[in-house]
Amino acid sequence: DAGVIQSPRHEVTEMGQEVTLRCKPISGHNSLFWYRQTMMRGLELLIYFNNNVPIDDSGMPEDRFSAKMPNASFSTLKIQPSEPRDSAVYFCASSLGGNQPQHFGDGTRLSIL
């Protein structure tokens, strides 16, 4: 079975550019989560969706970050404009919801120069 699929795997871009990260959750999962991981702060939840609806975006750092889930099989995380401090690994995870474990994608390693 396919797991959570993220793209791109790596992204290197200059500060000020728009960055779009993509995620395809596991089919049938109704909860989707975006995380950011850095050495300093570990894994931090940015936002999560239930049934395509954003439930909690309190972890989104600032207005430069936005996330959408137009349908059950696709989500995007956008950073505009990007800054060097946004450099991190961004993970997407999905679950069947409720009290079920989350399954993570391989992440997007983002470097903003």
Place this chain on the structure above:
Amino acid sequence: EDKVVQSPLSLVVHEGDTVTLNCSYEVTNFRSLLWYKQEKKAPTFLFMLTSSGIEKKSGRLSSILDKKELFSILNITATQTGDSAVYLCTLQPSNTGKLIFGQGTTLQVKP
């Protein structure tokens, strides 16, 4: 504020050793405590614990939760070099789907 604290932060052992990783928490109400293993890429799910005192076991790995003393442990017996990874403890509060992660324990198993 809800908090998850793991110890030790890092550990170096030799193959065949047994290790115990600790996770303590300050979360008022939670649905479950989960353990993940992270090697070079994504965290992979190991265990989900919801009830106190019931051990979960998978091969050489086992875990147990103590809701009275607010901690969990992850045991790995007869360690192998493939067990080298960061082990993450995380809690899911009752009123939300989000996970609260600990800092992780970095385990290195030497041949």
